[in-house]
Amino acid sequence: xxxxAIFLLTIMLTSLALSxxxxxSSDVQSFYAxxxxxxxxxxxxxxxxxxxxTASSSAQSWTLPTITYTxxxxxxxxxxxxxxxxxxxPRATHAQRxxxxxxxxxxxxxxxxxxxxxxxxxxxxALRIQRAGTDTTEFTFHIGLDMVLPFxxxxxxxxxxxxxxxxxxxxxxxxxxxxxxxxxxVVPGGTFQALRKKQTIISQTFYGGVQxxxxxxxxxxxxTKEGYETDITPKDKNPSGSTIPITGISYVTVITTPTGIAxxxxxxxxxxxxxxxYPNPFNPTTAISYQLSAASTVTLKVYxxxxxEVATLVDxxxxxxxxxxxxxxxxxxxxxxxxxxxxxxxxxARKLILIK
Numbered sequence: 616x617x618x619x620a621i622f623l624l625t626i627m628l629t630s631l632a633l634s635x636x637x638x639x640s641s642d643v644q645s646f647y648a649x650x651x652x653x654x655x656x657x658x659x660x661x662x663x664x665x666x667x668x669t670a671s672s673s674a675q676s677w678t679l680p681t682i683t684y685t686x687x688x689x690x691x692x693x694x695x696x697x698x699x700x701x702x703x704x705p706r707a708t709h710a711q712r713x714x715x716x717x718x719x720x721x722x723x724x725x726x727x728x729x730x731x732x733x734x735x736x737x738x739x740x741a742l743r744i745q746r747a748g749t750d751t752t753e754f755t756f757h758i759g760l761d762m763v764l765p766f767x768x769x770x771x772x773x774x775x776x777x778x779x780x781x782x783x784x785x786x787x788x789x790x791x792x793x794x795x796x797x798x799x800x801v802v803p804g805g806t807f808q809a810l811r812k813k814q815t816i817i818s819q820t821f822y823g824g825v826q827x828x829x830x831x832x833x834x835x836x837x838x839t840k841e842g843y844e845t846d847i848t849p850k851d852k853n854p855s856g857s858t859i860p861i862t863g864i865s866y867v868t869v870i871t872t873p874t875g876i877a878x879x880x881x882x883x884x885x886x887x888x889x890x891x892x893y894p895n896p897f898n899p900t901t902a903i904s905y906q907l908s909a910a911s912t913v914t915l916k917v918y919x920x921x922x923x924e925v926a927t928l929v930d931x932x933x934x935x936x937x938x939x940x941x942x943x944x945x946x947x948x949x950x951x952x953x954x955x956x957x958x959x960x961x962x963x964a965r966k967l968i969l970i971k
Contacts, residue, residue, distance in 0.1 A: 635674075635797050636808045636840055637767035640732050645869075646842045647709040647728065652691045652870045656684035656803075659848065659863035660888050660963075666858045667835045667847060668796050668811060672768070675798035677809070677837060679845060682864060685888055685906075688713060689870075690726070698725050700741045703754060707738055720746040722902075724894065728761070735761045742894050755896055755970065766838070768797045768810065778968060779949045784822045786920075786951055791815045800837045800845065804868055807839040820920055820951075828920075842869030887961035892942070892954065896968040899945035903928065903954060907935050911958040917942060917967075918953045925952065933958075944969040 645651075661682065668675040695707040704710075707727040715722045723745075727738040739756040763772040771793035778786040796811035818830045832852040837845045848863035888906040895901060903915070915929035925947060928940045942954070947969060955964040 635768055636810060637765045638762075638810065638838060638840055639765045640730065642840050642842075643730060643735055643762070643764060647692055647711075647730065649692050649694050649697075652689055653711065654868050654870050655688045655690070655865065656867075657687075657863070657865040658682050658685045659865075659891070660685065661862050661864065662850075663861060664858050665847060665861045665864075667849075667854075668798070669857050670795035670813070675796055675811075676800070677798065677811075678801040679803070679864065679866070684866065688715075690724075695727060698727075698741075699743075700725060700727075700752075700754070703741065703756075704738050720744060733764050735764065737761050740894055753894075753898060753900060755894060755898055757896060757970065762792075766794060766810065766812075768794050770794050778951065778970065783824050784950075785820075787819045787821070789817045800839065800843075802837075802843050802845060802866060802868075804841075804843055807841055807843060809837045809839045809843075812836040812838060818951075843867065887958060889956050889963040889965060891965055892967045896970040897944070898970050900941050900943045901967060902939055902941055904937060904939040905956055905958075906937050907933060907958055909935050909959070911961075913938075913956065913958045915940065915954065915956045918955065920951050920953075928954070929956075942967075 663680055663682070665680055666677065668677060690711040690713040693710050693712050695701045695704060695710045698710050698712065701707070704727040706729050708730050709728045711726045713724040715724075721744075723743045725741045727740065729736045729738055737757070737759045739754065739758075741752055741754050743750070743752045759776070760772060760774050763770060771791065773792075774790040776788045776790075778788065792812055792814045794810050795813050798809060798811075799806055800809035812835070814834045814836065816832050816834070819826055820828045830852070833849060833854065835847040835849070844867040846865045847861055850860035850862045854860070887908050890904040892901045892903045905915070907913070910932065913929050913931065913933045914927070916924055917926040917928065919925055926942065928942060944952070949970050950968070952967050952969060953964055954967060956962060
């Protein structure tokens with residue numbers, strides 16, 4: 616009996632050890648190593664449920680639902696010195712590049728990061744758009760803490776950011792990430808040991824120094840040592856329980872293929888779809904893309920946080936397919952805005968942030 620108890624305890628401790636992992640600076644260095652690439656798959660137009668589990672010190676398992684990923688993109692790891700904008704981001708230790716070619720224009724997006732022994736920071740980005748007769752580059756400089764290393768069960772960190780809207784008016788955003796569960800996750804690339812990260816975002820809007828509104832939302836992520844990351848967007852801002860309604864899944868993996876533009880681009884959705892503006896945050900212009908499954912009368916408008924219309928980007932009949940429009944916020948103050956599409960019975964809205 617004593618032997619059986621010891622044997623059972625050994626099995627339990629072995630299982631626990633196998634389920635608890637730690638994502639170290641060496642792991643992240645490997646993710647960002649030049650010559651590797653990131654593959655992004657996303658569907659943010661879902662209506663399904665997913666068992667995200669619970670905060671627990673016991674191992675759990677998660678399995679992604681079988682879905683069609685409507686957006687895909689690839690980003691290649693490069694040295695900051697290999698980009699045209701190394702002098703703009705002198706503290707960067709790593710960079711990624713994404714190239715999109717569409718409709719006679721080429722968009723090249725660079726994202727810059729800095730890694731230390733115990734942290735990963737985002738520093739900002741650059742977007743170069745080349746069209747016939749024009750060649751422009753837009754920069755965003757914004758330092759944010761992406762991860763504290765090593766990242767393991769029980770570790771947490773907080774970001775605090777202030778976004779000006781007007782003199783005396785601003786948005787304060789506080790983001791707290793905590794690793795509150797561990798186990799295994801089944802993703803398109805296989806089955807891996809994983810950590811669950813719960814992110815809580817608190818946004819407070821102030822006008823004239825007086826709080827006007829407050830908003831709290833939650834997201835979940837699953838991270839592996841191999842470089843797989845899955846982000847889950849709940850339908851409700853503050854979901855309860857383990858199996859929750861969700862509206863979006865994004866899935867990221869590191870691939871080891873030669874850098875370049877081969878395989879870049881987007882797979883278009885078969886149904887109507889409104890994409891997140893790119894880049895976001897932006898200054899002063901950004902691109903908004905959407906898909907129509909049939910010819911429709913379309914309105915696409917931008918509103919401020921008070922619901923006041925600030926721009927009409929589209930108002931008329933458009934054919935089925937993918938469409939992209941640019942929004943120029945040069946005449947607007949920095950702050951949070953919303954854009955909303957109405958196309959037949961389809962309607963959707965998303966948030967965008969202008970930082971000058």
